Amino acid sequence: MVEETKNKLAALDFGELPAEIEGFTLKKVFAEDGDKFIFFICADDATHCALTIYFHEETREFKIRQKIGLTEFCLTNFFTEDFEHFKKLLDAQLVGVLKDLREILRKEPNIFLREKKIDAWSYGKSLPATFEGFELFISPAAPVEVTNGSFIIINYADFKINSDFVLYYNIYSDEFSGERRINGAPEITYAFDAKTLEELEDKLKNNLSAELRAIRQ
Numbered sequence: 001m002v003e004e005t006k007n008k009l010a011a012l013d014f015g016e017l018p019a020e021i022e023g024f025t026l027k028k029v030f031a032e033d034g035d036k037f038i039f040f041i042c043a044d045d046a047t048h049c050a051l052t053i054y055f056h057e058e059t060r061e062f063k064i065r066q067k068i069g070l071t072e073f074c075l076t077n078f079f080t081e082d083f084e085h086f087k088k089l090l091d092a093q094l095v096g097v098l099k100d101l102r103e104i105l106r107k108e109p110n111i112f113l114r115e116k117k118i119d120a121w122s123y124g125k126s127l128p129a130t131f132e133g134f135e136l137f138i139s140p141a142a143p144v145e146v147t148n149g150s151f152i153i154i155n156y157a158d159f160k161i162n163s164d165f166v167l168y169y170n171i172y173s174d175e176f177s178g179e180r181r182i183n184g185a186p187e188i189t190y191a192f193d194a195k196t197l198e199e200l201e202d203k204l205k206n207n208l209s210a211e212l213r214a215i216r217q
Contacts, residue, residue: 001032001057009037009055012083014090022098024051042098048137048159049101053090062086064097068104069137069157070164070181073147104144105137112171113143116197118153123201127154132212134158134165143169154204156212163215165208167192167200176200180215 010030017040019026024042031038035057043050050067064078075097080086113119124140138144138155145151149172157164166179178192191207194200 001035001037005057006032006037009039012039014039014087021095022102024049024098024102042094044102047102047105048157049104051094051098051101066097066101068101068144068146068152069155070159070162070184071144071146071152071155071166106142110145113151113153113169116169116174118143118169118197121197121201123197123204124153131156132209133216134212137164148172156208158216161216165211165215167204178211180211182215 017026021042024044027041027043029038029041033054037055037057038052039055040053041050042053048067048069052065052067054063054065055061056063059079061079061081062083064075065072066075078086078089078093080089118124118140121140127136127139129136134156135158136155137157138152140153143151143153144155146168148170150168150170152166153169153176154167155164162181162184164181166181168177168179169175170177174195176192176194178189180187180189189211191211192200192203194203
């Protein structure tokens with residue numbers, strides 16, 4: 001990022017933002033991070049949830065990135081090249097976004113997941129709270145919506161080593177798929193691809209323990 005751009009971004013005025021919003025601590029950063037310039041991070045360490053407010057040099061847009069556990073994705077309704085418009089979006093929606101983020105791990109499944117009977121899945125209800133040293137951060141009883149019709153239905157995480165296993169269900173493809181993250185780097189795994197809960201249950205029984213051990217190693 002060129003010095004001129006950094007100086008312009010550092011001079012932007014967001015007005016007075018409170019030090020705490022909906023239980024999230026707001027940290028002023030105003031520093032370069034790769035091709036991004038980070039303005040603020042709103043974080044709640046207890047729930048492992050956070051928002052990052054930044055400028056993306058590649059697209060020349062102001063953005064917000066949401067973090068749930070170790071999974072991060074952008075909130076596309078905040079994308080804009082206009083700083084004044086971005087400020088208005090923050091003023092109007094930031095509190096609501098953080099309030100929703102605080103409740104996201106306790107939300108009931110939406111209608112698509114209930115029709116799939118994911119919340120009533122007996123195997124999902126029997127998943128251990130800890131397994132191979134990983135914490136069950138997201139369970140099928142309270143899936144978390146991410147992007148493009150995908151929901152996290154299972155997430156085993158070890159926050160100390162910045163690594164986890166994520167199982168997704170996509171309402172458009174009607175398929176389950178897995179992903180592992182090793183020290184922050186995501187990798188696709190095909191060992192959990194499935195179309196039905198019965199098929200998925202077999203694959204979890206046969207592969208989950210080995211998958212978590214491999215992530216740790």
